[in-house]
Amino acid sequence: MKPGIRARLEQLAFRLEELDGLLASETATQDMEQYRRFTREHAELTPIVALWLRFLRAEADEVSAREMLGDPELKAFAADEMAAANAAQERIEHELQIALLPKDPSDERNLFLEIRAGTGGDEAALFAADLLRMYTRYAERQGWRVEIVSAIESDLGGYKEVICRVAGQGAYSRLKFESGGHRVQRVPVTETQGRIHTSACTVAVMPEAEELGEVQINSAELRIDTFRASGAGGQHINKTDSAVRITHIPTGIVVECQDDRSQHRNRAQAMSLLAARIMDVQLRAQQESVAATRRSLVGSGDRSERIRTYNFPQGRITDHRINLTLYKLDMAMQGEIDELINALVAEHQAELLASLVQED
Secondary structure, X not given: OOHXXXXXXXXXXXXXXXXXXXXXXXXXXXXXXXXXXXHHHHHHHHHHHHXXXXXXXXXXXXXXXXXXXXXXXXXXXXXXXXXXXXXXXXXXXXXXXXXXXXXXXXXXXXXXXXXXXXXXXXXXXXXXXXXXXXXXXXXXXXXXXEEEEEEEEOOOOOEXXXXXXXXXXXXXXXXXXXXXXXXXXEOOOOOOOOOOEEEEEEEEEEEOOOOHHHOOOOHHHEEEEEEOOOOOOHHHHHHOOOEEEEEEOOOOEXXXXXXXXXXXXXXXXXXXXXXXXXXXXXXXXXXXXXXOOOOOOOOOOOOOOEEEEEEOOOOEEEEOOOOEEEOOHHHHHOOOOHHHHHHHHHHHHHHHHHHHHHHO
């Protein structure tokens, strides 16, 4: 194990002991915000330190086995014990490296998913609806909740634009690599001569701000308009100005919410979406800064970057960032995209591991 990683683990073990004392003190709950912060840190450190203690036991087992090598009667047994201890150290060291990878603070958050039809007109809008169904079914498999925030439908039943909120444990950690350009190759329903067309949609995945206070929004810099919602919703929704449009003047960001009959709830949802978009702009600025010195293996996060192609005639789905092609397009469109997502997560971890090893 590299000295830098060992030193870091020793510091974490010392910090966990310190937290044990702080949380056990009589005054621990006097400051509840600090208590929650310490509790979260304790929960994060406990499994890492447990792995570290297992590694130290494996090291001690190797030392004990080496001491037995001098005894002819125990030599074979000692050699087996040393091999087992070495194997345990290698396995635990890899687990520790994974555990030490920097955590994305947004991983456990809910998210806003935006899908916009691009090149391809009505066919692109139909593909946007297909993508929404794919993500919705994937979310259902995870036990997450999906709520439509706003939608602009096309004439043929697709979406020119659709925004939904996905709520559930680890939602952002699983879907954060979906941002980018999604291209589809297939024969459109409107094509009479059987020719394959290429269309595209843009997907944006943005973590939801836990609290609006996380993003500084000056109310004086907002223009808030109300209007009558369009589309489905019954007579009531069309007779009242329940829909809300909020414009953030400094950035030009505009958000709308018309899914609820309550203007108050639409406004709250629109403010949440606005905060997520502003935070997304800030996060992308940070990512661009990092990408200037180290290119991410799973893409730059640029919305214009083509990340995936869905080829219906060949039944294949290709992720261009990791050169992965699966001939499981039908399954993927039904929400079975774990294999794709797992590959993207593994590639991201490999990149972070390489960076961690270089640092130490």
